Amino acid sequence: MFHEGERAVRRRAGLTVDGWGSAGVGNVIPPVAAEFLSRQPMMVIAAAGDSGAVWASVLTGPPGFITTPDDRTIIADGLPGDGDPLAGRFATERDIGMLAIEPASRRRMRVNGRARMDGDRLSVRTEQVYSNCPKYIQTRTVTEDAHPVNRTAHVTREPTPAQRRWITAADTFFIATQVAGLGADASHRGGNPGFVTLTGDRRLTWPDYTGNSMYMTLGNLDLDPRCGLLFLDWEAGHTMQLTGRARVDWDPDRAATVPGAHRLVDFDIEQVVQVTDALPQRWSFGKYSRFNPA
Template identity: 40%
Template sequence: MSAFHAGERAIQQRAGFGDAVLSVGERFIRGALPEQHQAFFAQLPFVLLGVLDAQGVPRAGLLTGAPGFMSAVDDAHLEWQGDGLVGEGLAGCFAPGAQLGLLGIEAHTRRRNRANGVIVGAGDGRVRMRVTQSFGNCPKYIHPRRADLSPLTGTPRVMQGWDEAARRIVAAADTFYIATAHPEAANQAAPAHGVDVSHRGGEAGFVEVIGNTLSVLDYPGNRFFNTLGNLELNPQAGLLFIDYTSQSLLQLAVRAQIDWLPAPDEAPTRPGRMLRFEVVSAERTEGGLPLVWTD
């Protein structure tokens, strides 16, 4: 089956990359984890998570634990402890049959690898996912900070609403994560029709905030357009921003719009893109993340 669905192919074509991406995708988007990815996930203290919430809306959160909390059972299955889930709206996301997107990122070495799949077992505190798509990403736009596990000392507080504190976190960010999903993700019709979570980075302030709208340029990447392909078919998305100084996180439910920009003179067939997000709801968890970061 194709590594890409119709939304991804539509964006690839309009972006001016034609069919050249197809052969690359078939080689690099695998149905199993290579050995280096198996070892990579096992050494991380956290992994980003994309899920569908109870209303079928994409949400972004985290899995945390001492390195080794996640491991590869074999090249087709990842397993982890289920008690390190961080984020609101994620309850029930580990039910058998649920689609997940995972992103392992080690920012201080600028490594990141994706693993999308479906939950095939949950019990005795352990969760197992069958991998349907596995691929690496380039090191572009990753701010090199190191994450270490640090137990929480207080009780997390959840604050609702798109308030001034939430806007400050977004306006100062150099990184965020975005969870998206194919509109038929729950049906498990094809490996490409799943849930995905990806990284976005830039200079601090690269996300522009005007009222309840966020704008960010779509920087050049691997040309797969997994995120934009999902948004082409399903504009609902979940954003995650981390406040690296306070062990806090901000989750946004948004509706996305892709604005196509004029092509530059040096690449007249390849227009640029601006992503615009309308904030639907916001949840800020203060002191809820058992991790500390150092640049």
């Protein structure tokens, strides 16, 4: 589908390739992708709530909880849980972005489409299906996959001191974006601890490193700044979701102060939702990506 936001970002970045980004992505789930999905215990999702705020969330289950009954349909045997801003939102069909990521192998794939509840399951009709490169993914493996879940949600307007430490120590987060008429998207961002910084009480900044030049995330932000971030506490099973608005700063002098950055993204926080004991999996850290700038 034609996406003026992606084209505008590519022009500003000095790229003139046509047919890239959303325009070059198909809607069919290849057999290798279906097999990959069937092995995953986690799926990151992106969608907007009824107010228009955009959120990133995560669905989890034992391997096999994601199935593909045909080459345009994905079924997830689960829905956003209690306290999650997207809980109950799929009673009516809406745009969804999905990211399946396998940290142990550094493989990932993205799916964008339309989703609705089907009983206790989520049914997705695919519109875009594609894989991504392994850059900036830190390796992790599941050490426990059936930990009891006892969800408790805490909502604030800005991060607490403990949450600020969580953010600035993170090596990974996920970002959700959406543009009306063009769909939702879920993506991954990674780097060494400290690659995400906080300024003041409610502004968060991260560098935009060399990627695959599709600019799906930045293209969406060019048209609609509303977005959501998801941080995982991999060892304890907690989640932290932030919603707000992001702006890409194209100032080369500012980017030059951050190793590896082509540009910086500033995110102004509007709400924080932390769900303690949200995930049944526990993950152990392996090693950092060799692509992470120092």
